[in-house]
Amino acid sequence: MDAGQLQAYLVKEFPQAFGPGRAHEVVRVDAGGIGLKLEAGDEHLRPGATVSGPAMMGLADIAAYAAILAAIGPVPLAVTTNFSINFLRKPEPGAIIADASLLKLGQRLAVCEVGLRAPATGADPYAQAGEEALYAHAVTTYSIPPRAI
Amino acid sequence: MDAGQLQAYLVKEFPQAFGPGRAHEVVRVDAGGIGLKLEAGDEHLRPGATVSGPAMMGLADIAAYAAILAAIGPVPLAVTTNFSINFLRKPEPGAIIADASLLKLGQRLAVCEVGLRAPATGADPYAQAGEEALYAHAVTTYSIPPRAI
Amino acid sequence: MDAGQLQAYLVKEFPQAFGPGRAHEVVRVDAGGIGLKLEAGDEHLRPGATVSGPAMMGLADIAAYAAILAAIGPVPLAVTTNFSINFLRKPEPGAIIADASLLKLGQRLAVCEVGLRAPATGADPYAQAGEEALYAHAVTTYSIPPRAI
Amino acid sequence: MDAGQLQAYLVKEFPQAFGPGRAHEVVRVDAGGIGLKLEAGDEHLRPGATVSGPAMMGLADIAAYAAILAAIGPVPLAVTTNFSINFLRKPEPGAIIADASLLKLGQRLAVCEVGLRAPATGADPYAQAGEEALYAHAVTTYSIPPRAI
Secondary structure (H helix, E strand, C coil): CCHHHHHHHHHHHCCCCECCCCCEEEEEEECCEEEEEECCCHHHEECCCEECHHHHHHHHHHHHHHHHHHHHCCCCCCEEEEEEEEECCCCCCCCEEEEEEEEEECCCEEEEEEEEECCCCCCCCCCCCCCCCCCEEEEEEEECCCCCC | CCHHHHHHHHHHHCCCCECCCCCEEEEEEECCEEEEEECCCHHHEECCCEECHHHHHHHHHHHHHHHHHHHHCCCCCCEEEEEEEEECCCCCCCCEEEEEEEEEECCCEEEEEEEEECCCCCCCCCCCCCCCCCCEEEEEEEECCCCCC | CCHHHHHHHHHHHCCCCECCCCCEEEEEEECCEEEEEECCCHHHEECCCEECHHHHHHHHHHHHHHHHHHHHCCCCCCEEEEEEEEECCCCCCCCEEEEEEEEEECCCEEEEEEEEECCCCCCCCCCCCCCCCCCEEEEEEEECCCCCC | CCHHHHHHHHHHHCCCCECCCCCEEEEEEECCEEEEEECCCHHHEECCCEECHHHHHHHHHHHHHHHHHHHHCCCCCCEEEEEEEEECCCCCCCCEEEEEEEEEECCCEEEEEEEEECCCCCCCCCCCCCCCCCCEEEEEEEECCCCCC
């Protein structure tokens, strides 16, 4: 799926998170994986106007799912089996980008790495970035239904 | 802190989650740890009316924090550094109980184990239960500020 | 498998770890799971004569595998897919007990919890113990081949 | 520390693992982190002559420690607090390279990412490689003693 197809699919499947007026948006799909942006609203913030831990966990989880969708197309029955996250730095106020890439795409399990960071200030704020200043780093395993490859 | 003190503190610190009309509630504090109940609302559900993964992650994270509060009193600067969860079974519709107990309470780090399950059907639905049918199992590490012991 | 069968199977499959003169031994199999003992030798120690982190990781990994064997019989193709451990306290010199119990035994994945501790000083040093003074706590996921249930 | 200093320090601290005739060796230190090579011997293999899970866990753990040493110099009191690994592919027979890079180097905690892979076949078999075909991927947290920065 390309970025437009992925966004359209997520709007349909997660209307509370994606779509007009919603906080989440697909900002990148390429060979290296996908990027999601969270434009945090009040429900994602904690005192100090930084994004809460659970909001970052939710963003990382859905970014991993989006990376699987981008790679193999719609698999509505994929479920998270393991999710592990390290919180590295307190996020700055403002949007958060999640860069997700697949470490493994097997017959039954997909393992995905996700880095959370601020948008870059350069020409393409959503281009995949390095790990210099990650807010958080997650690794997640999805169980995926059998499929033809 | 006992259950009443813990609930009052959480209502003040997390008014969006605890308090009249809110989804989360302290249901147990004893020597073994604490119990929280999540009475899931629409924002915690996914299609099929079961509780979403991110809602379970948020519940487990706050249950771990509550277990630390119960053990050492208010430590507003405690922050999650690592969070790892295994999703074991699709939850039944209805409330979810989180049982949290401390594996370690050190000078700088606290490690907490959390089991998520349905309320029991017996005399005390919130008594700490075994691990027969956990929906999910999480282990979380909090960094805690230096303190007198 | 009972304790004798499990020990015999592990001696055959892991002769370098189990059997006469070897460091690992099955000490308990019951409804709650299994117990392994590691009688650490020089190769498991680090300066100070306490058991090294990698030796504890190896012990926890094989204890989880033994718990699966005890529950469903020999499954030589089971492989660890995810292993997560928190080191909680520096171990005392001497033997280490690993208590392993299954959190989930599904068609494709088994999730196991393992606590590492000193042998108890009471009547049965290998009875399953609580979590008062764990050296380390691990959660591990095994991928298991399809089977008849 | 550069590669020579790091190797010399590890030979002294872990003589059973590093040094003449030993299985582990520092093969890279640069701005991106460090690389270790494990030339597996019988004690690291399981049937089929592939490297065992515990041997890979030990390699990843020590690679993370080496990355911290390279960044801040000798800190003998650093201890692993959390270690999480996903096993992605069965390793090929032969040497394994561990590429370790720091995600965070804080006052009290260091978080390190480690990828395990085969040596590359190109000009520099030990240059840091991508994530195309990792055998395993680990994230580890070390508690480090206070220090001047």
